[in-house]
Amino acid sequence: MRHILRSQQFDRPFLEWLFRRADDFSAALESASKRRELANTLPGRMLFTLFYEPSTRTRFSFEAAARHLGMQVISTENAREFSSTAKGETLEDTIRVLCGYRPDAICLRHFETGAAERAAAVSTVPVINAGDGTGQHPTQALLDLYTIVRERGRIDGSSVVIGGDLANGRTARSLAYLLGKFEHIEITFVAPPELRVGEDIRAYLDRHGVRFREEEKLFPALAEADVVYWTRIQEERMAAETYEATRNCFTIGPTETSRMRPGAIILHPLPRVNEIAPEVDADPRAAYFRQSANGHPLRMALLEWVLGEPVRDDKPR
Amino acid sequence: MRHILRSQQFDRPFLEWLFRRADDFSAALESASKRRELANTLPGRMLFTLFYEPSTRTRFSFEAAARHLGMQVISTENAREFSSTAKGETLEDTIRVLCGYRPDAICLRHFETGAAERAAAVSTVPVINAGDGTGQHPTQALLDLYTIVRERGRIDGSSVVIGGDLANGRTARSLAYLLGKFEHIEITFVAPPELRVGEDIRAYLDRHGVRFREEEKLFPALAEADVVYWTRIQEERMAAETYEATRNCFTIGPTETSRMRPGAIILHPLPRVNEIAPEVDADPRAAYFRQSANGHPLRMALLEWVLGEPVRDDKPR
Amino acid sequence: MRHILRSQQFDRPFLEWLFRRADDFSAALESASKRRELANTLPGRMLFTLFYEPSTRTRFSFEAAARHLGMQVISTENAREFSSTAKGETLEDTIRVLCGYRPDAICLRHFETGAAERAAAVSTVPVINAGDGTGQHPTQALLDLYTIVRERGRIDGSSVVIGGDLANGRTARSLAYLLGKFEHIEITFVAPPELRVGEDIRAYLDRHGVRFREEEKLFPALAEADVVYWTRIQEERMAAETYEATRNCFTIGPTETSRMRPGAIILHPLPRVNEIAPEVDADPRAAYFRQSANGHPLRMALLEWVLGEPVRDDKPR
Numbered sequence: 009m010r011h012i013l014r015s016q017q018f019d020r021p022f023l024e025w026l027f028r029r030a031d032d033f034s035a036a037l038e039s040a041s042k043r044r045e046l047a048n049t050l051p052g053r054m055l056f057t058l059f060y061e062p063s064t065r066t067r068f069s070f071e072a073a074a075r076h077l078g079m080q081v082i083s084t085e086n087a088r089e090f091s092s093t094a095k096g097e098t099l100e101d102t103i104r105v106l107c108g109y110r111p112d113a114i115c116l117r118h119f120e121t122g123a124a125e126r127a128a129a130v131s132t133v134p135v136i137n138a139g140d141g142t143g144q145h146p147t148q149a150l151l152d153l154y155t156i157v158r159e160r161g162r163i164d165g166s167s168v169v170i171g172g173d174l175a176n177g178r179t180a181r182s183l184a185y186l187l188g189k190f191e192h193i194e195i196t197f198v199a200p201p202e203l204r205v206g207e208d209i210r211a212y213l214d215r216h217g218v219r220f221r222e223e224e225k226l227f228p229a230l231a232e233a234d235v236v237y238w239t240r241i242q243e244e245r246m247a248a249e250t251y252e253a254t255r256n257c258f259t260i261g262p263t264e265t266s267r268m269r270p271g272a273i274i275l276h277p278l279p280r281v282n283e284i285a286p287e288v289d290a291d292p293r294a295a296y297f298r299q300s301a302n303g304h305p306l307r308m309a310l311l312e313w314v315l316g317e318p319v320r321d322d323k324p325r
Numbered sequence: 326m327r328h329i330l331r332s333q334q335f336d337r338p339f340l341e342w343l344f345r346r347a348d349d350f351s352a353a354l355e356s357a358s359k360r361r362e363l364a365n366t367l368p369g370r371m372l373f374t375l376f377y378e379p380s381t382r383t384r385f386s387f388e389a390a391a392r393h394l395g396m397q398v399i400s401t402e403n404a405r406e407f408s409s410t411a412k413g414e415t416l417e418d419t420i421r422v423l424c425g426y427r428p429d430a431i432c433l434r435h436f437e438t439g440a441a442e443r444a445a446a447v448s449t450v451p452v453i454n455a456g457d458g459t460g461q462h463p464t465q466a467l468l469d470l471y472t473i474v475r476e477r478g479r480i481d482g483s484s485v486v487i488g489g490d491l492a493n494g495r496t497a498r499s500l501a502y503l504l505g506k507f508e509h510i511e512i513t514f515v516a517p518p519e520l521r522v523g524e525d526i527r528a529y530l531d532r533h534g535v536r537f538r539e540e541e542k543l544f545p546a547l548a549e550a551d552v553v554y555w556t557r558i559q560e561e562r563m564a565a566e567t568y569e570a571t572r573n574c575f576t577i578g579p580t581e582t583s584r585m586r587p588g589a590i591i592l593h594p595l596p597r598v599n600e601i602a603p604e605v606d607a608d609p610r611a612a613y614f615r616q617s618a619n620g621h622p623l624r625m626a627l628l629e630w631v632l633g634e635p636v637r638d639d640k641p642r
Numbered sequence: 643m644r645h646i647l648r649s650q651q652f653d654r655p656f657l658e659w660l661f662r663r664a665d666d667f668s669a670a671l672e673s674a675s676k677r678r679e680l681a682n683t684l685p686g687r688m689l690f691t692l693f694y695e696p697s698t699r700t701r702f703s704f705e706a707a708a709r710h711l712g713m714q715v716i717s718t719e720n721a722r723e724f725s726s727t728a729k730g731e732t733l734e735d736t737i738r739v740l741c742g743y744r745p746d747a748i749c750l751r752h753f754e755t756g757a758a759e760r761a762a763a764v765s766t767v768p769v770i771n772a773g774d775g776t777g778q779h780p781t782q783a784l785l786d787l788y789t790i791v792r793e794r795g796r797i798d799g800s801s802v803v804i805g806g807d808l809a810n811g812r813t814a815r816s817l818a819y820l821l822g823k824f825e826h827i828e829i830t831f832v833a834p835p836e837l838r839v840g841e842d843i844r845a846y847l848d849r850h851g852v853r854f855r856e857e858e859k860l861f862p863a864l865a866e867a868d869v870v871y872w873t874r875i876q877e878e879r880m881a882a883e884t885y886e887a888t889r890n891c892f893t894i895g896p897t898e899t900s901r902m903r904p905g906a907i908i909l910h911p912l913p914r915v916n917e918i919a920p921e922v923d924a925d926p927r928a929a930y931f932r933q934s935a936n937g938h939p940l941r942m943a944l945l946e947w948v949l950g951e952p953v954r955d956d957k958p959r
Binding site: 051052054056080082084086087095096097101102104105106107108109110111 | 671677681698701710914915936938
């Protein structure tokens with residue numbers, strides 16, 4: 009079965025196939041007639057979206073992707089509070105019961121790290137991890153990577169700054185994992201000491217021969233970056249004085265963009281609060297809304313793969 | 326783009342076209358075969374319903390209208406609590422992100438006055454205002470007007486009593502605005518002093534030459550009315566003694582209906598609590614459930630217009 | 643109109659027709675091509691699911707059944723908190739309003755006993771009771787019975803143990819009612835004294851000539867049972883010392899199954915917490931997940947009947 013559980017599960021040939029397929033869907037969406045044809049891709053197939061923690065954004069993204077492919081969707085956005093979980097049922101029992109209603113796939117968002125793997129272990133249909141605790145959010149990581157390809161043509165040889173809360177942010181972690189599959193990547197992690205990237209990721213990058221360094225300030229790394237992947241520093245995770253001292257180093261505004269390369273791009277998993285100033289939105293290098301929109305064709309490609317007939321000879325996993 | 330933001334945006338020719346189109350949909354819904362054809366009106370088009378405050382009623386109404394036209398719908402009924410709004414994202418960013426998932430229109434219910442206009446300013450697809458704060462709820466106002474036409478044949482020349490909480494109730498306010506577009510209308514506002522209609526509406530009616538007066542009691546205006554538009558007095562908005570003193574003047578029961586004209590109608594935006602007695606329901610002049618049902622074909626007509634090809638030569642807006 | 647309100651409303655010929663029809667749907671779901679044809683069963687028909695209390699499980703079950711038949715679904719999973727109920731609207735008014743949006747059926751879950759009957763009294767479309775308070779949950783009772791037929795070939799002549807919280811659990815009550823329509827049934831109710839089955843059910847069984855007895859312990863009844871229907875003892879409904887004293891008598895584990903008949907089956911309405919040990923899941927007699935899955939074709943058959951053309955000459959009700 010074709011589960012999507014961790015960003016590391018995909019190899020480079022699969023990613024290249026996936027991004028081409030997402031390009032196809034992206035082009036088809038531009039044409040009214042082709043868009044109608046898309047609805048014949050997976051007609052009558054049914055997706056359950058089971059969200060144990062709120063994420064309207066991610067849920068809408070999966071549902072819209074599924075609907076544009078002709079799938080049906082049944083969803084709950086607060087499974088934690090309202091399902092039989094409140095009565096003490098295990099996730100495994102919930103998944104076993106839901107499989108009995110004959111979905112073709114289950115898209116799961118859960119508050120516990122490893123939940124998607126546990127669900128996949130008992131599920132009779134593919135499980136798609138839409139984020140589990142501080143663990144994985146593989147479709148976000150894939151769309152981040154896809155955005156780099158769409159914006160800059162290639163990933164190999166990129167100098168990537170990843171900044172913000174690297175200790176807790178799963179998107180930054182997952183991206184670092186995936187970048188490890190490409191060549192001549194240079195990563196600069198920028199974070200306050202409390203929020204530096206975990207030892208597991210550093211070991212992984214060492215193992216895969218990816219060059220990386222760690223900084224506490226955005227400059228001078230910013231000036232050399234091809235890709236700036238920015239995330240939020242959450243006030244509640246830091247001592248008050250540390251937060252005050254560091255917050256100004258973690259906001260991208262006109263001063264920062266003025267020192268960036270002309271062909272560089274700014275990414276952000278969104279939502280953003282203050283860490284990117286609204287004035288930056290008009291800068292053509294501000295790619296974060298395009299990045300978010302890229303999730304749509306990318307998730308269409310993933311759903312097709314998850315539910316599809318054997319996909320040519322790409323043999324992913 | 327064809328947003329629906331304020332009830333004042335529509336001129337009389339558009340309203341007349343709209344009501345004829347709603348009549349068509351209403352008739353088609355009565356026939357099983359025509360009803361199946363309706364689903365080919367907007368096949369594969371996608372509506373996002375984004376509700377920041379609860380309104381199961383309004384949400385179901387839009388969703389059912391969209392589905393009967395063959396549209397797909399993705400919805401959230403508690404966007405305020407569960408979306409990235411909770412993390413501090415602006416409405417504008419949320420709309421930008423949602424547009425990236427390729428809906429054909431966004432139906433927005435929000436707790437802040439002016440939210441729909443703000444959303445429309447950044448949206449790449451039409452925005453339909455399903456109520457914003459104490460501001461506008463234009464589709465409700467349109468269905469109120471449509472009900473007068475269906476029940477009484479015409480609006481011009483009507484004597485209309487609008488009663489209840491006129492200071493806070495957006496439905497009463499929106500109706501008053503729309504009535505200003507018709508001729509020989511006489512409005513009597515009936516409200517306790519604390520809840521009288523706002524200066525803005527009185528100025529608007531003066532500007533449009535609509536005759537109106539204000540009363541604190543239902544009689545004698547009731548006996549001369551063609552249309553009685555009744556809304557709820559909310560206890561929590563008044564001093565306790567005022568509420569006790571006025572509540573009996575703001576309940577319609579058999580005594581009140583016995584003094585109404587034979588061809589008059591009673592409207593109410595619903596839900597009603599005690600302000601219309603259940604005994605009134607059997608009176609043929611009690612039109613409030615028909616009024617609510619009229620919202621269905623009317624919203625179908627609005628969705629068709631919002632998403633449609635240039636609609637003949639009606640040139641709305 | 644074909645409402646589904648109480649498990650007693652169905653006679654034996656109807657049940658036999660229903661179970662055959664569910665078998666048809668179950669078989670069709672196994673074939674990809676037949677599954678696509680299923681979507682032409684009720685195309686364009688619309689189900690409203692209106693849940694006043696949480697039950698993701700039941701809601702998903704109805705929605706998936708409706709979608710597999712080609713129906714559209716509009717749903718709310720927290721009608722109590724978010725609908726106009728919060729403003730004081732009666733259930734009857736809510737149903738009247740919803741009927742105006744032209745659903746083909748309403749599936750109602752409510753916290754008050756008798757709510758489904760009240761809804762049906764004013765509804766212009768069929769109402770399906772998906773559980774009302776401690777009253778009825780007829781589709782659950784039907785799927786329980788259907789499971790006995792599928793697992794054991796017949797219901798007549800069965801020795802059935804029904805255990806757990808029989809005072810409050812509506813599933814156990816509803817099953818007892820339905821078993822009264824079959825022949826040579828022997829029921830053993832197993833419950834602590836505080837939670838024994840109600841006088842109403844005992845009187846009903848007496849009236850229908852069904853043999854039953856009451857026990858406080860699982861043994862020796864377990865060893866003679868063909869069907870063991872197990873439900874949860876809720877700690878909060880008992881004195882602490884009683885709970886501690888009885889809980890071990892109300893858990894099924896390997897010791898208990900070792901003394902069951904080879905052809906017996908264990909049923910449970912789920913969710914289960916501790917009352918069936920996970921080790922039992924691998925026992926072929928553990929039928930509770932198959933039971934839950936049986937709800938899917940059964941609810942398809944019920945929806946078809948509710949919405950269908952006159953169904954041959956079975957004349958149910």
